[in-house]
Amino acid sequence: MRLLFAGTPEPAVPALRALLDSEHEVVGVLTRPDARSGRGRGVRRSPVGLIADEAGIPVLTPATLRDPEARAAIVDLAPDCCPVVAYGGMIPPDLLDVPAHGWINVHFSLLPAWRGAAPVQAALAAGDEVTGASTFRIEEGLDTGPVFGVLTERIRPDDTATALLARLAEHGAELLTRTVDGVAAGALQARPQSPDGVSHAAKVTVDGARVRFDRPAGAVDRHIRAMTDAPGAWVPFGAARLKLGPAVVDAEAEALAPGELRVSKRAVHVGTATAPLRLGTVQPPGKKPMPAADWARGARVESGAILGGDQ
Numbered sequence: 001m002r003l004l005f006a007g008t009p010e011p012a013v014p015a016l017r018a019l020l021d022s023e024h025e026v027v028g029v030l031t032r033p034d035a036r037s038g039r040g041r042g043v044r045r046s047p048v049g050l051i052a053d054e055a056g057i058p059v060l061t062p063a064t065l066r067d068p069e070a071r072a073a074i075v076d077l078a079p080d081c082c083p084v085v086a087y088g089g090m091i092p093p094d095l096l097d098v099p100a101h102g103w104i105n106v107h108f109s110l111l112p113a114w115r116g117a118a119p120v121q122a123a124l125a126a127g128d129e130v131t132g133a134s135t136f137r138i139e140e141g142l143d144t145g146p147v148f149g150v151l152t153e154r155i156r157p158d159d160t161a162t163a164l165l166a167r168l169a170e171h172g173a174e175l176l177t178r179t180v181d182g183v184a185a186g187a188l189q190a191r192p193q194s195p196d197g198v199s200h201a202a203k204v205t206v207d208g209a210r211v212r213f214d215r216p217a218g219a220v221d222r223h224i225r226a227m228t229d230a231p232g233a234w235v236p237f238g239a240a241r242l243k244l245g246p247a248v249v250d251a252e253a254e255a256l257a258p259g260e261l262r263v264s265k266r267a268v269h270v271g272t273a274t275a276p277l278r279l280g281t282v283q284p285p286g287k288k289p290m291p292a293a294d295w296a297r298g299a300r301v302e303s304g305a306i307l308g309g310d311q
Contacts (some may be wrong), residue, residue, distance in 0.1 A: 001101065001184045004079035006030040007048040011165050012085035014173035015106060016051050019083060022177050024184070028058045028077045032088050065092050074098055081183060083176055084138065085169075093140050101183050103138040106172045108165065110150055111136060112193045114201040115143035120165045122201035123155065124226035127218070130154055131164070133172040135179040137190050146190035148179045160228040160246060204231060211235045213258040213308050217249045217272040232283075235308040242307075245281035245289055253278070259308040263301055268292035270307050 003026045005016050019026055029052035034043045045053065052059045058077070062070035074095060081101040084091075091103055109119035111134040116122070123131040132152040139145040151171055155164060182188025202208075209227040211234065213220060225246050227233035232243045247270075256262055256271025269276040279292035284299070295301070 001025070001080035001180065002027045002078060003180070004028045004030060004074060004077055004082045004099070005048070005052075005084075006082055006087040006091075006103070007085040008032040008046045008088045009086050010047045011108075011169040012048050012087075013051055014169045015083065015085040015176050016048055018173040018177045019180070020051075020055055022180070024180060026055070026057055027079060028060060028074075030060045030062075030074070030082075030087065033061045033063055065089060065095060071095060071098075081180060083180060085172070085176065091138055096138060096140070104135055104148065104176070104179060104183070105138050105143075105145070106176050107134050107136065107143055108132075108168045108172065109201070110134060110152065111143060111147055112195075112198040114199050116201035117203035119201045120168065121161050121204050121226040122199070124159060124161055124164065125219075125222050127222055128155055131168070133168050133175055135175055136193075144193060146192050148182070148188055148190045149175055151175050158225075158246065160225045162229045206231050206234075209233050211244060211308060213270060213272050215273055217251075217275040217277055220272050220277060221247055221249050237307055240285055242295075243283035243289070244279065245283070247277040247279050249275055250278045251275045259306045261296075261301060261305045261307055262303045263296045263305075264293070266293055268296050268301075 001024045003019060003024050005019060005026055007016060008031050029048060031046045031049045034045050049059050060073050075098055079099045082099050082103040084103055084105040096103060107119065109123060110132045114122045130152055132150055134150045135148040136145040153168055153171060179188065209231045211220060211224060224233040224244055228246060234241045234243045250269060253269050253276040256269060256276045258271050258273055260271040262269045268279045270279060281289040282292045282295040283289040
């Protein structure tokens with residue numbers, strides 16, 4: 001089949017590479033416009049766009065797919081199917097029927113669980129033991145289309161959102177390729193999603209990444225890992241915002257009040273609503289992440305200080 005691949009960030013790259021290695025023809029790539037990033041604020045191509053450039057594939061970067069020129073460019077490519085992985089924009093209804101086999105999306109959850117923008121973060125924060133990826137045909141509803149296939153992935157106790165998403169991206173690329181193969185052969189039919197078990201994963205915001213120590217230790221631990229690496233879990237400390245890396249629940253440690261710090265030569269513990277957490281890395285503004293004990297020593301933080309007070 002002739003494929004127009006739609007995707008933007010690094011987690012979409014394995015799927016594009018897999019399709020380039022398949023028997024299908026990738027006739028174009030649709031990705032978000034080049035954006036300014038990095039300290040120099042230079043304009044950079046998306047990770048997917050860079051792979052397409054290397055492969056010599058036409059790249060479409062419209063600001064919106066509602067632009068008539070964008071629609072005309074897609075129609076001119078005459079795709080039979082449009083695989084989608086983390087494109088970052090909505091597909092207008094008038095484009096859904098352009099490819100005969102539709103737009104097939106990889107969503108990193110076991111649909112209908114965690115429909116929405118941040119399914120990996122939501123699964124981690126909720127304490128799910130298993131997640132996965134689903135391929136489905138895009139329709140007008142948000143992640144509501146009929147499902148072609150699924151795969152499951154165990155969530156590890158130390159998983160961060162970045163680590164879990166990396167595994168799902170690799171496995172999801174295989175699932176997408178098998179799905180496209182099955183659709184091309186006429187051997188695969190999508191099935192409607194169950195009306196039961198629907199949950200929603202809202203977009204993660206910086207404000208939503210704030211750590212609250214008045215919650216149970218397990219919930220705080222999961223929240224920090226769900227926010228790692230982006231946007232990064234943070235907590236106010238004095239006039240600063242500290243970013244926190246993954247921590248460890250220390251059930252054997254002496255109890256502390258929520259947010260209360262206990263500083264020793266080799267460790268920094270913080271209280272929660274239940275057991276204390278032993279902090280991992282801490283990143284003060286403008287500095288690189290460092291072990292919590294090094295931060296406490298350099299900042300002259302003493303036991304009894306409160307982490308996470310009102311800013």
